[in-house]
Amino acid sequence: MLGPAALYLVAFSIYPLITSLVRSFQDYNQTKATWRWIGFRNYEDLFTSSEFWTVVKNTLILMTAGVSIQVVAGTALALFFNQNLRGSAIVRGILILPMLLTPIVVGLMWRALLNPQWGLLNWLAVKMGLGYVGWLSDAHVALWTLVLVDSWQWTPFVFVVVYARLQALPQEVFEAGSVDGASWFQRTRLLTLPLLMPAIVFAAIFRGIDAFRTFDLVYGLTNGGPVQATSTLSFEGFQNGFEFQRYGYASAVSYVMVIAAAIGITLLLRVVRVRRMDVAT
């Protein structure tokens, strides 16, 4: 029963992954369409190129800043929704939407909102006295704009995970806390947050691995620019591979990613046992 799925994954996941590894030690000749063995040269080029390190830095900023914002905001949202206000079900439904959205469209929406000439956000920024902001054109700002948009799209993910955990906690714990006269802040800090920790850690690692692979948002929002200011590792691999046809170099970029992702996945698997997952309903 395992056979068909295993064969399929060997053909379309494992084989390509091994090919990538082999290609990362080779050089592709575009005109002759041939491969030549060049040892570690792609990796040497990679580690000595300043572009690569810029891209690594961007990816790490996007990961750490984005995931931090999302974890804090998502947890805050979960605590807020726990009041069970009337109408909150509708807002929860709205919050699911950004996650499902085609990244190209997320990029489109935000490029409209952030448009330098007529975008709504610049108009608001000027009205509020913040002045004109080069959201996507200023090399110092663009990466943070990316963090912002990524957080708009993915904070709901953290929220859904943490909120489910919160709803599953036994109510008696909180009742005991409030009987003892603890304030809301004390109860949250000492009781609720520690109990929510497994869900928060899971969401953070899960989002971290996904943020590490960020490609589509860059493609849809900034195309890596201005210059290299918002390019990520995935985007760098994509550009080199598909646009410049430097398949060997691109494979080396992606193998650096595979190794880093493997570390993240190992972490995640410590948190999530593959077998015997409980499913929250």
Add this chain to the structure above:
Amino acid sequence: MKNPLSGRIIGRVISYVVLALIGLAGIAPFVYLLILSFKTRLDVLTVPPDLHFDWSTIEENYRTVIHDQHYVTFVVNSIVVTGLSTLIALALGVPAAYAFSRLRFRGADTWASTILSFRFMPPIAVAIPIYLMIRSLGLVDSRVGLILPYVAFSLPLVIWIMIGFFDEIPREIDESAMVDGLTRPMVLLRVLLPLARPGMLVAATFGVIFVWNEFLVGLYIVNSSDKETIPIAASSLLTVESPIDWNIAATVGVLTVIPILIFSMVVQRYIVRGITAGAVR
């Protein structure tokens, strides 16, 4: 003296204002896109957009996209590719997950973790070899060329989700069915599949979301417009560098969001269930 009752009322009011603001932050970009899609090319430049709409403009924008740019073709392609990929992934993944859940073979957990880890691999690492593979198979520019890798991408998640659901079904059910003379595959088909239907819906939902939005691999596999799926078509209509008419771009955006909106309303509870699988214990 502070009146505790009025204090509570003020608290409530603030809570509802915050709730409304959260909802607004979630939905505003969608609304903005919708408004832009109702405008002429020049009216887009007015900030803030005025809310007078002209029916003939709306009609023209939507006719341009649906009729002149063959949007229906992309929708059909997306439905066919997404539907078939998801079905094949389920057909391969469900028996595999059943085997992982029920058959105690050596290294079962290691294999399950390995398969799961493919879900988190950076797609760029396999995108290039897969593209070259599809090209050498002569499947460039065909739906099959898209479906083959898409199945591989959604398979790990399908297996992961289904293992969780099969583990929840008591083994005694299989055992008593086998005492009645059914073989393992028959047990799966006749007894367990009906019980695991919610799990299959969760798995299918996530497969659909993934395939529906995928374009990193698809972008280069497909290059003639009659084979493009929605995100691939949208990305070629809306790339950062190409000059765009924003009202038309917004219309493409809205038409891309609508199927997702309908889908999310239908499957919202499966989405929440799937995201929280493994997070709550």
